[in-house]
Each structure stands twice: as structure tokens, then as C-alpha cells.
Amino acid sequence: xxxxxxxxxxxxxxxxxxxxxxxxxxxxxxxxxxxxxxxxxxxxxxxxxxxxxxxxxxxxxxxxxxxxxxxxxxxxxxxxxxxxxxxxxxxxxxxxxxxxxxxxxxxxxxxxxxxxxxxxxxxxxxxxxxxxxxxxxxxxxxxxxxxxxxxxxxxxxxxxxxxxxxxxxxxxxxxxxxxxxxxxxxxxxxxxxxxxxxxxxxxxxxxxxxxxxxxxxxxxxxxxxxxxxxxxxxxxxxxxxxxxxxxxxxxxxxxxxxxxxxxxxxxxxxxxxxxxxxxxxxxxxxxxxxxxxxxxxxxxxxxxxxxxxxxxxxxxxxxxxxxxxxxxxxxxxxxxxxxxxxxxxxxxxxxxxxxxxx
Numbered sequence: 001x002x003x004x005x006x007x008x009x010x011x012x013x014x015x016x017x018x019x020x021x022x023x024x025x026x027x028x029x030x031x032x033x034x035x036x037x038x039x040x041x042x043x044x045x046x047x048x049x050x051x052x053x054x055x056x057x058x059x060x061x062x063x064x065x066x067x068x069x070x071x072x073x074x075x076x077x078x079x080x081x082x083x084x085x086x087x088x089x090x091x092x093x094x095x096x097x098x099x100x101x102x103x104x105x106x107x108x109x110x111x112x113x114x115x116x117x118x119x120x121x122x123x124x125x126x127x128x129x130x131x132x133x134x135x136x137x138x139x140x141x142x143x144x145x146x147x148x149x150x151x152x153x154x155x156x157x158x159x160x161x162x163x164x165x166x167x168x169x170x171x172x173x174x175x176x177x178x179x180x181x182x183x184x185x186x187x188x189x190x191x192x193x194x195x196x197x198x199x200x201x202x203x204x205x206x207x208x209x210x211x212x213x214x215x216x217x218x219x220x221x222x223x224x225x226x227x228x229x230x231x232x233x234x235x236x237x238x239x240x241x242x243x244x245x246x247x248x249x250x251x252x253x254x255x256x257x258x259x260x261x262x263x264x265x266x267x268x269x270x271x272x273x274x275x276x277x278x279x280x281x282x283x284x285x286x287x288x289x290x291x292x293x294x295x296x297x298x299x300x301x302x303x304x305x306x307x308x309x310x311x312x313x314x315x316x317x318x319x320x321x322x323x324x325x326x327x328x329x330x331x332x333x334x335x336x337x338x339x340x341x342x343x344x345x346x347x348x349x350x351x352x353x354x355x356x357x358x
Contacts, residue, residue, distance in 0.1 A: 002334030043183020086117030120160030172320030198225030251276025
């Protein structure tokens, strides 16, 4: 079944309003979840809504946060999310970095005391409308083992960067630093499918193709999957995200990051406050004249898209292009939803006495 994006957004807004969010925050949170579903990141859209509600109901998300900006230098500082939902705190903080960028050419904030912030590209891409380069990253539920290890120490810790091109043809990276995002395992679980080699090892350290093994004490692997494929690089990238998001901000980091998943409980011991993010932007015009840079980027993208393909039916694409095409399609034909996600939405609607969006 597919659903119109406007109907889905209206439902999400109503859900957050039922949980005492302000209208502004409900709209922002709904937009971030909707962006995930529109761009094909189905693991981070409406499928995540019940998880946020669980955290709200348990008191782990503050629905009425008082955000606080602490600027230490002209272009850098910290942002206290006051326990609020990361879907909103990262958007608000990104707005502050854009204001810094207007005045100084760049702006950077380390966010602490936050929670799961959804799809990272929704935050970095806010910079595009100003012709700024946007960056966002976050630490996350500790499910990933370091290279050579067998202990949950890092999250999937995504890195997201958006570079403004001409006529809406921008370069957008949104990638986990693990071999696969946990959301892909959740999709496999919902669809009853196995997962490829290299995503997961079981509790005893053996390669697993069963996505359910993660709940049974297994471990996600860093990007690269094993030593032969350079998983020390994925471990290093994930560590970088954790240090920028947690160590620099005052949030929790490493194994202390409060989990989003239901099968893990937060540790009693804390080394910081909440989950951490790191966001910011550069003025693209600060390097070379904007039009010259965007013309060069257009040449770069066109040349890479013209790469000789192994299969002419599957041409080479640039990062962000698949998501852009998916969004264009789903805005017209609707957002496809898994049966389990549909049931989840119906359950939420019933529990909150809201009209079903279907």
C-alpha cells in the first residue's frame, strides 16, 4: 500500500501534538520523518514513530525543551537540547550555524543532551538553500564492535554532507560508518529476509545472515566488514563521529550512548548528557566564486554520470541522485509502506484516538 505524503505528514503532526509538542516542533519533527520516507530511507521515517513515542512515554524525551545556545568562539559552540527530540534539536541548531555562516563564512555546533535525530541528510541539506555546504553527524545506539573486537562500543554513527549544485542537482552523502545501518536489519526483520555476509556477527563472533541475531547479543560490523576489506577504516570513521558528537559536546559517547532500540536499556553510569550530534556549514563562495565552483561541480557530476557502466541498464549515479529520483517519484505516486508498518500506524492511531491516515 502507498500513502500520499501530505496525509502521512498530517498524521505525524497530529501524533506529536497529542504528545504535547508545540505546533512548531511537531511540524519540524514530521518534516524530518517525511523526508526519510520520501527519499527512500524507509528505516528512518514513519517506521521510527513508535520508537519515539516509546521514549516520550518513558520520559526519555522532553516534549517541552528549552534549547540553549552557548557560543564560545564566533563560529563554534555548543547547543543544549535539554533532552528534546533530536529530529527538532538538530534542525534548530542547524539554523544557528547558518546564521553564523551568514556573518562569518562558517558555523559549527556540537549538540548534547539530545536524542535520535533521524535521517542525517535532512539536517545537512538545510544549508543547500543558502548555497552553503552542510555537514551533520551523530553518535547512536552502541551496536557496532570495533575492528578485532567483540563488544558493542559504537553506533552506526552516520556522516552526512551536502554540497549545493546548480538547478537542484546537489551532491549529498548520507552514510553509516558501519557495514550496514541497523535500520536495514529492521527492514529485513519485517520482511522475513536474511542479510548479506559482512553486516553482522553473532554473540559468539561468527558471521551471521540472521538479522534477529543482533537482538540475541550480536554485533554490527564497521564499514569494511573484516580485516581483508579494511574494516579498521570504518572503525576509525565511526570513532571520529563519536568524538565530534559526544566527546566535544558533553554528550555520552561509546558504550554509554543511550540506546534507541527497545532491546537495550540505558546504562546507569553516564559520562555525559544524552545523545550528541555535530552539525555545521561553510559558505561555498568562500573558496572560489560561487558560480565558478558550481559550474565545476556540474562538470564533475556530468563526467562521473557518464562513466562507462558495467551494465548499461544500471548507469553510474552520483551520491544523492537515487534519493532525489525516489523523492520525485514518491511525491507523485505516494510512499509505499510495509504491512507491519501499516499495522503499527493503525495501532498508534487507535491508542491516541486519531483518525487513520489510510
